[in-house]
Amino acid sequence: MSYDIRDITLAERGRQRIAWAARHMPVLNQIKDEFAREQPFQGRRIAASLHITTETAALLSALHAGGAEVALCASNPLSTQDDVCAALAESGIAVYACYSEDLTTYQQHIEQTLALDPHLVMDDGADLIVEVHNRSQGSSVVAGIEETTSGVTRARALAEQKLLRFPVIAVNDTPTKRFFDNRYGTGQNTIDGILRATNIFLAGATFVVAGYGWCGRGIALRARGMGARVIVCEINATRALEAVMEGFQVLSMTEAAPLGDIFITATGMSGVISEQHLRQMKDGAILGNSGHFDIEVDVAALRKLATSTTEIRDHLSEFRLSNGRTLYLLAEGRLVGQVAAEASPAAVMDLSFADQALSTRYLLQPDLQLPPAVYDVPPDIDERVAQLKLQALGIKLDTLNESQLAYQHAWQLGTVAAS
Incomplete structure (x- = not known):
């Protein structure tokens, strides 16, 4: 071996x-x-x-x-x-x-x-x-x-x-x-990771999800199910419109930064939460990432803004800023559902x-x-x-009969049958 x-x-x-x-x-x-x-x-x-x-x-x-x-x-x-x-x-x-x-x-x-x-x-x-x-x-x-x-x-x-x-x-x-692991699996493990690391109460909290792909959809769905008020940030117009139709508030990250209690990124893109956004966030805001790489939250900028850093719980670091506010980072900015939970x-x-x-x-x-x-x-x-x-799962599906199979390749049947 x-x-x-x-x-x-x-x-x-x-x-x-x-x-x-x-x-x-x-x-x-x-x-x-x-x-x-x-x-x-x-x-x-x-x-x-x-x-x-x-x-x-x-x-x-x-x-x-x-x-x-x-x-x-x-x-x-x-x-x-x-x-x-x-x-x-x-x-x-x-x-x-x-x-x-x-x-x-x-x-x-x-x-x-x-x-x-x-x-x-x-x-x-x-x-x-x-x-x-x-x-x-x-x-x-x-x-x-x-x-x-x-x-x-x-x-x-x-x-x-x-x-x-x-x-x-x-x-x-x-x-x-993507329809199942990304949406339901990531949705569950992200919430699980947040709760294990913080033991916070989600009901009534303002929960910001950056990215409304399949992972973001799942996270937003689960956060709402726990009673959070969910804000979605997106760069894609179609996905943003879908989030609106699902009843979520859609804002830019600049607009959402002063409002959120919890921020989770799920975009696969770098610099989603930047120094500018960190400066706008309220005292006590919690930051986390559900994307694969630790590039979505600008952790270097967070360290630069901080006068002190302390790991106060497993996978939860406290950053005291020079302006007197405190921000919290989950799992060093790495994917929280894998690090603080069990995937x-x-x-x-x-x-x-x-x-x-x-x-x-x-x-x-x-x-x-x-x-x-x-x-x-x-x-x-x-x-x-x-x-x-x-x-x-013990679930059986219907199957097409011969007539239905033939209909798939027919053109004669419509509102008026062809003669």
Whole structure:
């Protein structure tokens, strides 16, 4: 076994928690059994940079069961669960990660993971994909998978500049991922992270959500469900109009800054909350980020404005400003639902990781010839994942009869039947 983790003796605890997550992932369990029978990854090497959680362990276990040699590093230094690392290492997966590792160690672990010389890289944030492209052309990588919005943006930028060397499937963009994991999973884990870090009362609070994509929609929905007054900030006119139609107040961040009690960014864009906004915020305002990278809140500007900084609770830092006001930052500006909570629940990650597992098999078909580009998940994979989930929930669908099937391809029937 090859690994660099915090403590291998935590393995038993990790196994117990992984088993609990797997119990709520029936789709991935079925795919794992299929992989174990068919061995589609025999002789294949897969390197992954992911949030190392119990749900991620279930995904890697499915790939490993299918014959893959797997190496894993973290996609965020603060989301790693050390007991999960230990359990995976004992199971034969090479793990290079530990909670709260510094950036030097984080980079070292990326390099150790890529030392596997993988055929496929599985990413959350595109750090592996970018590192492969920073190296010479001598890599064995033939394909990649990207799970999150920020990573897809980086992969598309490589493609736009004609630098992308291999096909990448954007799992983030497929309906069974973004409609469910992004909306319901991120909505729940973000609120969970805020409450664990602060124990504040949301009912009656003014809650500002920056970004009304699928993650922002979920966060706004859950915050309203907890009784908060929700303000949405957007740059996209269509999404802003949708937020208005859903009954949310839509303001610019400049307008919202003096009003909010809690601010959460979910945009995948840098500098969403800037020094100008920080100067406008009321005493006691709480800032957090639900995007992948810690770039959405200008933490450097916050530190510059502060006369003192104190961590007053786990994942909650107090910044006393020179004007006498105090602002609070969640999880160092990193994605709060992963750092202060436990990420999206297993039942919804069942969909996202099933998409990733089946997309991996698709990309590693021996005869597949895809030019370098960013691709959607094949529709038949997305549909199969949805069908398997419904079956697991005991839900049956209607089907079209022969007459209805024929009608789909007919033109004669209308208000007046054609003669």
